Structure formats: C-alpha cells, structure tokens
Amino acid sequence: MQLNSQLKQVDLRRIQIADEAKEAFALSSSFNYQMDSSLLNSRVHANQPWDFEIPFAYMSEGLIRVFAGWVSLQRPFQSLLPRSKLICTRVFEDRPRSLETIAWQYVMHTLSRCQHRNFALAYVAKMVELCPNSTLQKLTKSSSSASIESAVMTLCSETRQPVRTQIKRLAKSKQVQGWRVGNV
Amino acid sequence: MFSPSKDKRKQNQSLYSTAHIIKRKKRLLGDVTCLTNSVVKPVVIKCAQNINLGLAPSYILASLFTGRSLLQLLEANIEVPNEEPGGQMNRAFYLLSNWQHPVLKLPSKYLSYFMVPDSKGEVLLPLELLKAFQKSQDEDLVIEDLETEVKEFIQQNFAGLFQHINLTRIQNHFSHLAPKFGLSRADVAFIADYDLLDNPHCSYGLFDASHIMQKHAQYISSLIKEAGLSGFQVQKIDKKSFFGSHRVLKGYSVSDFFKYCVRQITRNPSTHAELLKSFNFYTFYVVTFLELGTLHRPILSEFGKLESFDLINGNVVIIDKGEQSYRVIPLSQTACTILNAYIKYLKNLISDLRFTYPEISNAIAGALMSDRGLFQLWDSRGIKPYHPNNVYTLIESIFPFPQNWARHYIATMLMNDGVSRNLIEAYMGHAPSGDQLYNEYSSFDFNHNRILSDKIDKHIIQDLNLPLII
Numbered sequence: 001m002q003l004n005s006q007l008k009q010v011d012l013r014r015i016q017i018a019d020e021a022k023e024a025f026a027l028s029s030s031f032n033y034q035m036d037s038s039l040l041n042s043r044v045h046a047n048q049p050w051d052f053e054i055p056f057a058y059m060s061e062g063l064i065r066v067f068a069g070w071v072s073l074q075r076p077f078q079s080l081l082p083r084s085k086l087i088c089t090r091v092f093e094d095r096p097r098s099l100e101t102i103a104w105q106y107v108m109h110t111l112s113r114c115q116h117r118n119f120a121l122a123y124v125a126k127m128v129e130l131c132p133n134s135t136l137q138k139l140t141k142s143s144s145s146a147s148i149e150s151a152v153m154t155l156c157s158e159t160r161q162p163v164r165t166q167i168k169r170l171a172k173s174k175q176v177q178g179w180r181v182g183n184v
Numbered sequence: 185m186f187s188p189s190k191d192k193r194k195q196n197q198s199l200y201s202t203a204h205i206i207k208r209k210k211r212l213l214g215d216v217t218c219l220t221n222s223v224v225k226p227v228v229i230k231c232a233q234n235i236n237l238g239l240a241p242s243y244i245l246a247s248l249f250t251g252r253s254l255l256q257l258l259e260a261n262i263e264v265p266n267e268e269p270g271g272q273m274n275r276a277f278y279l280l281s282n283w284q285h286p287v288l289k290l291p292s293k294y295l296s297y298f299m300v301p302d303s304k305g306e307v308l309l310p311l312e313l314l315k316a317f318q319k320s321q322d323e324d325l326v327i328e329d330l331e332t333e334v335k336e337f338i339q340q341n342f343a344g345l346f347q348h349i350n351l352t353r354i355q356n357h358f359s360h361l362a363p364k365f366g367l368s369r370a371d372v373a374f375i376a377d378y379d380l381l382d383n384p385h386c387s388y389g390l391f392d393a394s395h396i397m398q399k400h401a402q403y404i405s406s407l408i409k410e411a412g413l414s415g416f417q418v419q420k421i422d423k424k425s426f427f428g429s430h431r432v433l434k435g436y437s438v439s440d441f442f443k444y445c446v447r448q449i450t451r452n453p454s455t456h457a458e459l460l461k462s463f464n465f466y467t468f469y470v471v472t473f474l475e476l477g478t479l480h481r482p483i484l485s486e487f488g489k490l491e492s493f494d495l496i497n498g499n500v501v502i503i504d505k506g507e508q509s510y511r512v513i514p515l516s517q518t519a520c521t522i523l524n525a526y527i528k529y530l531k532n533l534i535s536d537l538r539f540t541y542p543e544i545s546n547a548i549a550g551a552l553m554s555d556r557g558l559f560q561l562w563d564s565r566g567i568k569p570y571h572p573n574n575v576y577t578l579i580e581s582i583f584p585f586p587q588n589w590a591r592h593y594i595a596t597m598l599m600n601d602g603v604s605r606n607l608i609e610a611y612m613g614h615a616p617s618g619d620q621l622y623n624e625y626s627s628f629d630f631n632h633n634r635i636l637s638d639k640i641d642k643h644i645i646q647d648l649n650l651p652l653i654i
Contacts, residue, residue, distance in 0.1 A: 015539055016539055016540070016542060017539045017540045022456060022540050023455060023456065025539075025540055026453070026454060026455055026456050026459065026540070027454045027455065029452075029536055030452040030453060030454040032452075066539065070539070073538075073539045074536075075532060075535040075536050078535050078538070126454050130454070130455060173451070174450050174451050174452060174453075174454075175447065175450070175451070176446055176447075176449040176450070176451050176653060
C-alpha cells in the first residue's frame with residue numbers, strides 16, 4: 001500500500017479526520033501523553049508494520065482525510081504546527097480498505113509509545129471497548145470474541161487485577177467532582 | 185424673681201418634649217385623614233354591637249380590620265375558576281387572590297385569619313363577625329346599594345363624628361397604623377390585597393404568612409381591646425401558613441440538581457458521545473449557575489453574546505424580555521471564575537474539534553468572537569442556540585423542575601431574608617427602565633445590586649454548597 005502513497009505538503013485547512021477514524025481520534029485525544037519513557041508501560045505491545053511519524057491520509061472530495069499518525073494535529077501539539085500552515089502528509093491515492101484497522105493500530109501504537117503506565121491498561125480496555133469486533137480480531141489475531149478484560153490481558157500479557165484497578169482509576173479521574181467551598 | 189419649682193420645670197419640659205414629639209410625629213406621618221382613636225373606638229363598639237342588624241356594620245369592621253375597600257370585599261364573592269389563570273395572572277397571584285375570599289367565605293382552615301392573640305399567646309376569635317360575613321354570602325349585593333347602606337348607618341349612628349368618617353378613611357386606617365405593629369408595606373399589601381399586579385415579583389416568592397397574620401392579629405386585638413369588647417372565643421395558632429409560588433424548590437433539590445449535572449460531565453472524554461454530553465451539560469451547568477446569580481429569564485437565547493459580559497468589572501447586560509427588561513446585573517467573583525473556566529474549556533474544544541468537526545469548531549469560535557450567542561447546544565444536527573426546552577428534556581424525568589424555578593427560588597430566598605421588594609423588583613427586571621424605582625435602585629446606584637449579588641452568591645456557596653467547576 002505504501003507504494004501507492006506520496007509524501008505531500010498539504011494545507012492544514014484541507015485536513016480533516018476521516019469519518020471511520022473519528023472514534024479512534026477521540027479516544028487518543030483523551031490520552032495523557034507521557035514524555036518520560038521510563039514511565040511508559042512497556043507491556044503494551046503494538047506489532048504494526050507502519051511508520052506513523054507523519055499523518056496518513058487519502059484524498060476525497062477535495063479534502064485530505066487523515067486516518068492515522070495524527071498526533072501533531074491534537075491539541076497539545078497544535079501549537080507546534082508550522083506557521084506556513086503546510087504539513088508533510090503521506091497521501092494515499094485511494095481510500096485504503098483496511099483504513100479502520102490502521103487507525104486503531106495507530107491508537108495501539110500511541111498507547112505503547114506515549115501512555116503513562118498508571119493508565120495504559122485502562123486505555124487499552126477503552127480501546128477494546130470502542131474498537132469494532134472485526135478490527136479487534138485483526139489486532140489481537142484471535143477469532144473468538146473475548147471479554148474486555150481478557151482481551152487486555154492477551155494484548156498486554158497482564159493479570160486481571162491490574163487491569164481492573166486501572167479501569168476504576170481512570171473512571172474516577174475522568175469524573176468532574178467540582179470544587180467545594182473548602183477546596184477553593 | 186419668680187422661679188418655677190423644679191417639679192414645675194420638669195413638667196414643662198415634659199410637656200414641651202411631648203408636644204415636640206407629637207409635632208415631629210405629625211410631620212413624619214403627614215396624613216391628616218388618619219382617623220384618631222376617639223373616632224375609631226365608638227365605630228368598633230357600635231359596629232360590633234349591631235353586627236347582626238345588617239351588612240353595613242360587618243363591612244365597616246372588615247374594612248377597618250383588613251384595609252380593603254368595599255369593592256374588594258364584594259369582589260371576594262366572585263367565583264374563581266378551577267383552572268389556573270394564564271398570562272400574567274399566574275398561580276401565585278391566584279393563590280393570593282384566593283386567600284382574600286375566606287374573609288367572606290371563611291372555610292375552617294382560614295379561621296385563624298381573624299384570630300387575635302391575647303397576653304398568653306392565645307387568640308380571640310370574633311365569632312359574631314364571622315357569622316355576619318357568612319350570612320352575607322347568600323345575598324346579592326350591589327356596590328352602590330351597600331355604599332348607601334354604609335353611609336346611612338354611619339349617619340344614623342355617628343352623627344357627631346360624621347364629618348370625620350368616610351369609606352376611604354375607614355379603609356386607610358389599617359395602612360396608617362400597620363407600621364406601629366411591625367407590618368411592612370409588602371405585608372400591608374398582602375393583607376389589604378392591593379398592589380399585587382403592579383408587583384409581579386410578589387408572585388415569585390413563597391413565604392410563611394403566619395408572621396404577618398400574627399402582627400395583623402395584634403392590630404385587630406388592639407382595636408378590640410381599646411373598644412373594651414368581650415365575649416370572644418379563644419383559640420390557638422399553631423401552624424405555619426405558606427402562600428405564594430408553587431415553583432419554589434427546596435435547597436437540597438437545587439444542590440442535588442447541580443451535583444447531577446456535574447456528574448454528567450466527563451474530563452477528557454474518550455468518545456464523541458461523551459464529548460457531546462459533557463459539552464451540553466457543562467453549558468447547562470454554567471447557564472443555570474448564572475441564572476441563579478442574575479435572575480435571567482430562561483426565555484430567549486441565554487445571556488446573548490459574549491460581549492454582554494464584562495468579566496473585568498464583573499457585570500452582565502441582560503435584555504431577556506424586550507427593551508423594557510434592560511438591566512445591568514453584577515456578576516459575583518464565583519460566577520466570573522466559572523465563566524472564565526468555561527471560556528477556557530471552549531477554547532480547548534475549538535482545538536479538539538478543529539480536524540474532526542470543523543463546523544462545530546468554527547461555530548464555537550464564532551460564539552467566542554460574539555458572532556453568535558455564547559451558549560450553544562450540540563446535537564446530531566450540529567450546533568444550535570441554547571434553549572432551556574432542549575436541555576430540560578434531558579433531565580425532566582429525573583428533575584421535573586418548572587423552567588423558571590431559579591427566579592422563584594432566589595426571589596423567595598431574598599424575600600424571606602428581608603430584602604426590600606423594590607430592590608428584588610429591579611434585580612428581576614420587573615421595573616421598566618426609566619421607572620423611578622429602577623433608576624433609583626438599579627442604574628443609578630449599582631451598589632444596591634452588588635449587595636444583592638453578593639448575598640445570592642453567599643447563599644449559593646455556603647448554604648447550598650454547590651459544586652463549582654473552576
């Protein structure tokens with residue numbers, strides 16, 4: 001597939017996340033990126049053949065539809081986008097058939113490369129929950145549909161307990177508690 | 185040399201002081217139409233003695249006791265429709281109107297209205313008077329006929345006092361003496377049943393009328409005691425009596441409501457559905473918080489554009505019901521902090537949605553640039569102006585609140601806290617701009633509104649302990 005793609009400088013205003021990748025993008029937007037590699041969870045494996053350093057996209061209706069490699073388009077990194085509003089993108093000639101799989105593979109890749117170990121398993125669980133079954137089976141290379149916890153255990157070679165603990169921790173951290181008089 | 189004795193001097197001084205006080209009092213009262221005790225006393229005695237001899241004596245007593253005109257007392261006979269009156273005549277006014285009827289109809293639960301407390305804390309009930317009123321229900325009356333009857337009664341019985349007594353003076357006696365018994369202008373309006381339509385904020389409040397009734401009973405008691413009348417039945421007042429708005433919530437309901445809204449908001453949402461829900465509930469939370477603090481009407485586009493807010497000086501321009509409702513209302517420090525946090529959230533959202541939902545991102549950017557209303561809602565069809573109907577459908581199964589509850593809740597809190605009704609009126613936007621009260625209490629002296637705003641803020645933070653997203 002890479003043979004049919006070209007590296008292009010494209011205008012930011014023409015870029016849009018592909019519809020099939022929007023859920024994957026939304027999930028990765030909620031990640032707390034960890035820049036210290038010693039705090040990453042090395043057990044999250046992402047066996048993927050792609051080099052996601054630049055956005056992957058295809059062209060449709062005059063728009064560049066990004067379906068992977070979008071980290072530079074996310075909020076924390078948007079301030080680093082060039083002033084020329086041109087970014088280097090790998091643009092495929094046609095819409096890839098396995099677009100959705102690549103998008104979720106990219107999420108897995110991001111998790112393995114950027115996610116703090118305290119929440120990595122919980123985010124993998126979230127990914128398993130949101131990812132379509134067919135795509136998940138391709139990612140886990142298993143034909144049976146397992147429970148979320150089991151799938152995370154398989155993907156990350158973990159036991160059940162840390163997975164459960166992290167899921168609870170993430171749910172709690174996402175809740176907006178609001179400040180009370182005593183906290184102000 | 186003549187020198188008055190010490191006692192004489194003291195007496196003169198005392199006389200002088202009394203005269204001075206009387207003079208001052210007269211100057212302060214300023215109304216020469218006020219009936220004196222020497223006039224009222226024989227009227228009360230004569231009317232009480234002749235209570236069964238016709239309607240005139242009972243109406244004179246009722247007018248003296250309640251400050252109501254004969255017309256008002258007669259109108260109490262008009263049948264009240266079962267359904268709630270629409271338009272400006274809302275349920276609260278209906279309740280207040282309904283409250284006046286017992287003066288004539290006198291169902292048992294309203295008997296306490298004419299109870300008069302004695303020194304032991306018990307009450308005296310002029311049963312004869314009540315019976316006369318009950319009897320009057322069965323007769324068809326014409327106001328002119330009654331006026332003539334009353335005038336004839338006065339002429340026949342008080343020939344020597346006739347030049348002093350007329351129907352207006354009898355009616356005004358209550359309002360003249362009311363301050364002496366601790367009854368405020370609003371309390372007098374409540375009992376005499378006037379001024380209600382001119383003060384619609386009255387219908388926003390829910391208050392315990394038993395305090396007013398107690399004070400009013402003391403007024404009636406003083407009239408009866410001065411007249412030296414006896415033979416009244418003794419009863420006790422032991423219950424609170426609430427009148428007013430049916431839209432007033434309990435504090436814990438308001439608190440639970442805000443806690444529920446906050447629970448629906450997700451920090452760092454992972455899915456589109458979470459993002460959308462969080463956005464709508466966060467907007468709902470901010471709008472409702474601001475409504476509580478500013479008493480904005482939830483009718484049109486909420487609070488208009490961002491340019492309506494002055495977050496540096498802490499105030500907001502509100503035009504929520506036509507030009508007449510224009511007012512500047514202060515924003516508390518908490519409200520400013522919450523609004524700043526919301527604006528920061530919107531700015532982040534613009535970045536988050538820039539490449540996924542550019543049309544939504546642009547719409548929110550437009551709201552921050554005052555191209556459209558600040559508060560918007562997001563559904564499957566896109567962004568649309570905030571409207572309370574759309575949000576309340578999300579929660580009505582959990583909190584079946586009436587839409588205008590925030591105004592009713594805060595107005596009640598302020599009224600029960602003893603805040604002047606005029607100030608509440610100006611704050612709620614009931615006084616039209618250019619009106620003397622509005623200029624005096626709102627535009628002309630902004631500090632009055634600032635005091636109210638701080639009072640509301642203190643209530644929200646300390647009494648309700650609402651969760652704050654800041």
